[in-house]
Amino acid sequence: MNKIVAMAAKDIHILFRDKLGFFFTVFFPLMMAIFFGAMFAGLSRGPANIPIALVDQDRTAASERFIERLGQASGLAVEQIPGEEALEQVRRGRTAVLVTLTPGFGAALDNPFVTTPEVEMTVDPTQFAVAGMVRGVLLEAAGAELQDLMSDPARLGAANSQNSLFFESLPPSDARDQMLTFLDLSPRVSSLIDEMGLGAATGGNQGFFGPPLEIEQTEVQAERPGPTNSYATSFAQAMLWTLIGGSVSFSMSIAIERSRGTLMRLLVAPITARHLLAAKGLACLGATLFTSSALITLGITVFDVRPTSYPLLALALLCGSICFCGIMMALSVIGGTEQAAAGIGWGLSLPLSMLGGGMVPLFLMPEWMQRLANISPMKWTLMAYEGAIWRGFTLNEMLLPCTVLVAIGVVAFTLGARRLRWDTG
Amino acid sequence: MLVFDHVSKSFGDLRAVDDLSFEVEAGEVFGLLGPNGAGKTTAINMAVGLLEPDEGVVRFADEAFDRDPRDAENRRSLGLAPQSIALYEQIGGADNLRFFGRLHGLRGSDLEERVVACLDFADLTDVGKKVVSKYSGGMKRRLNLAVAIIHDPELVLLDEPTVGVDPQSRNAIFERVEQLRDAGKQVVYTTHYMEEAQRLCDRVAIIDRGRLMALDTVPALIEVHGGPGNLVVRTGDSESRHETTDPLGTLAELQARQAVDHFQYLPPDLETVFLNLTGRALRD
Numbered sequence: 001m002n003k004i005v006a007m008a009a010k011d012i013h014i015l016f017r018d019k020l021g022f023f024f025t026v027f028f029p030l031m032m033a034i035f036f037g038a039m040f041a042g043l044s045r046g047p048a049n050i051p052i053a054l055v056d057q058d059r060t061a062a063s064e065r066f067i068e069r070l071g072q073a074s075g076l077a078v079e080q081i082p083g084e085e086a087l088e089q090v091r092r093g094r095t096a097v098l099v100t101l102t103p104g105f106g107a108a109l110d111n112p113f114v115t116t117p118e119v120e121m122t123v124d125p126t127q128f129a130v131a132g133m134v135r136g137v138l139l140e141a142a143g144a145e146l147q148d149l150m151s152d153p154a155r156l157g158a159a160n161s162q163n164s165l166f167f168e169s170l171p172p173s174d175a176r177d178q179m180l181t182f183l184d185l186s187p188r189v190s191s192l193i194d195e196m197g198l199g200a201a202t203g204g205n206q207g208f209f210g211p212p213l214e215i216e217q218t219e220v221q222a223e224r225p226g227p228t229n230s231y232a233t234s235f236a237q238a239m240l241w242t243l244i245g246g247s248v249s250f251s252m253s254i255a256i257e258r259s260r261g262t263l264m265r266l267l268v269a270p271i272t273a274r275h276l277l278a279a280k281g282l283a284c285l286g287a288t289l290f291t292s293s294a295l296i297t298l299g300i301t302v303f304d305v306r307p308t309s310y311p312l313l314a315l316a317l318l319c320g321s322i323c324f325c326g327i328m329m330a331l332s333v334i335g336g337t338e339q340a341a342a343g344i345g346w347g348l349s350l351p352l353s354m355l356g357g358g359m360v361p362l363f364l365m366p367e368w369m370q371r372l373a374n375i376s377p378m379k380w381t382l383m384a385y386e387g388a389i390w391r392g393f394t395l396n397e398m399l400l401p402c403t404v405l406v407a408i409g410v411v412a413f414t415l416g417a418r419r420l421r422w423d424t425g
Numbered sequence: 426m427l428v429f430d431h432v433s434k435s436f437g438d439l440r441a442v443d444d445l446s447f448e449v450e451a452g453e454v455f456g457l458l459g460p461n462g463a464g465k466t467t468a469i470n471m472a473v474g475l476l477e478p479d480e481g482v483v484r485f486a487d488e489a490f491d492r493d494p495r496d497a498e499n500r501r502s503l504g505l506a507p508q509s510i511a512l513y514e515q516i517g518g519a520d521n522l523r524f525f526g527r528l529h530g531l532r533g534s535d536l537e538e539r540v541v542a543c544l545d546f547a548d549l550t551d552v553g554k555k556v557v558s559k560y561s562g563g564m565k566r567r568l569n570l571a572v573a574i575i576h577d578p579e580l581v582l583l584d585e586p587t588v589g590v591d592p593q594s595r596n597a598i599f600e601r602v603e604q605l606r607d608a609g610k611q612v613v614y615t616t617h618y619m620e621e622a623q624r625l626c627d628r629v630a631i632i633d634r635g636r637l638m639a640l641d642t643v644p645a646l647i648e649v650h651g652g653p654g655n656l657v658v659r660t661g662d663s664e665s666r667h668e669t670t671d672p673l674g675t676l677a678e679l680q681a682r683q684a685v686d687h688f689q690y691l692p693p694d695l696e697t698v699f700l701n702l703t704g705r706a707l708r709d
Contacts, residue, residue: 261508272497
């Protein structure tokens with residue numbers, strides 16, 4: 001037993017003497033804990049509000065009141081936008097959901113006994129989770145509207161007077177008489193419930209009627225460019241991971257060359273350090289371009305992925321590979337040994353991927369984290385890939401992510417090349 | 426001809442090489458010996474252009490002009506077999522040779538001829554297509570040496586080329602080194618095995634703490650720095666050792682005092698020279 005304890009103690013001792021091992025044993029999990037904690041619980045401002053576009057075709061006091069209520073609801077960031085522009089925003093992926101309050105919405109909201117208020121919800125088909133959350137918030141707001149109506153005798157009375165006139169105009173029947181009796185009694189329901197002390201227990205008057213809101217959901221893809229299927233988005237992410245894997249592997253290769261002595265042999269050959277750097281960069285560029293191209297080719301031929309623009313896809317592939325070749329060179333500087341290069345490569349790539357939306361959609365993150373995501377090359381890579389595959393980017397729209405990617409690649413490669421250790425020991 | 430002309434190199438406060446001068450002639454195996462930390466690796470790195478001397482000059486001199494090894498083009502005339510097995514193990518032996526041959530500017534039939542010749546030199550013709558990871562330690566060592574000469578360089582630097590190989594492979598490497606010498610190459614050979622240096626090297630430089638302690642042929646070094654030999658005498662169950670420069674005289678004196686059952690004379694060798702010049706204290 002003493003021998004086992006001694007050997008275990010030795011291994012622990014060695015682990016904690018190894019700074020990299022210590023980092024991945026203690027600090028990396030801590031970083032992950034802080035990252036996910038911040039993402040899911042929020043640090044100070046809570047989770048991010050989901051941006052939704054809203055078009056108010058009704059333009060009544062009731063619709064404005066509903067919009068104000070939506071704006072106050074936690075979880076949504078409502079932006080009123082003209083109709084066509086709003087639709088374009090969904091198509092471009094800048095917002096996941098478009099809510100349209102059609103004419104008559106306000107009247108139905110003020111008088112739900114005859115007509116249930118209706119909204120149209122246009123969703124990005126890849127963002128079903130967001131759509132579900134928005135649907136919940138819309139129903140909650142409509143329910144609150146109904147509760148307010150039922151709690152306000154004056155408003156309820158006004159609605160009922162209008163409805164009574166309508167029902168009185170119908171031919172006499174038992175049903176008509178019962179409805180008129182109900183309308184006569186309904187303004188007093190709240191006070192009767194309150195008198196019985198049941199307000200809290202019943203949750204007010206919610207549920208007194210059917211669903212407080214009808215939501216008609218349509219997908220933008222039926223009319224406009226969008227992912228042909230779920231593979232369109234999953235292949236974009238797979239291509240990103242190919243780049244990450246390639247850059248980490250190539251950053252390790254320099255460390256491997258150093259540890260196995262082949263770097264010395266290369267440096268002794270009649271070539272310059274510039275040749276070596278160019279060769280490494282070219283190999284990384286070629287390999288990442290090949291693998292990402294092979295992946296999307298597989299997606300196109302087997303999984304029915306339909307890029308909206310092949311030239312832009314080629315541009316996105318090239319820019320993504322340039323970016324990650326630069327990252328490869330920077331990573332190879334940080335890691336002196338192959339183990340260190342691999343550890344640091346993956347250790348940096350994983351959080352940056354998380355931050356860039358490679359694992360968890362950006363909309364789930366707090367707003368400050370979404371802003372921070374701009375530093376992640378993974379975000380720009382995904383934007384470029386998706387822009388060419390299914391978001392239907394124009395060349396102008398593609399310029400931003402591609403410029404960022406190339407800039408990151410050039411800066412990282414230059415810094416890495418300058419600081420690369422040429423010692424062979 | 427490789428020339429070190431009053432070369433010095435420091436790393437911070439450490440003077441790794443201090444005023445080192447020597448020349449390596451064509452058709453010569455030149456031994457570079459020294460304890461750990463003596464400055465051998467620094468000297469080798471300067472010879473191949475990886476390090477720049479602080480003082481002095483390292484150059485390849487020939488009849489026409491002097492060439493600086495830091496100039497990439499000039500490195501065509503040197504080949505290096507590092508101490509580690511510096512090969513790509515995932516590809517075949519012949520492909521390793523082809524790759525490094527291309528780096529040295531070989532193409533087409535010239536390259537293929539050299540690949541065939543080097544495989545033959547390393548006695549690896551039958552396994553040239555086999556991936557290097559499947560090779561034995563001795564085969565890898567021989568390929569490591571063959572890669573160094575793929576471009577037929579004038580100067581070959583061998584950094585402990587026999588580490589970790591069995592006696593058969595070691596002997597095979599010795600024969601290859603002798604072939605290189607016979608072909609008129611300059612061979613710089615570093616090793617910790619004194620018997621290797623004694624067998625192979627025409628001249629030996631012993632350096633310690635960056636300084637050249639001695640440089641000459643092995644017999645001359647032994648004569649000057651070897652000191653007395655050892656006469657080992659056994660009488661009955663006891664054995665005694667006597668330092669002497671006159672073994673026959675010493676033996677006669679001993680036999681006059683008592684009967685000698687067995688004796689053996691151990692003349693000074695290169696290891697004696699090495700220890701006499703560099704001391705017996707451990708170097709870490």
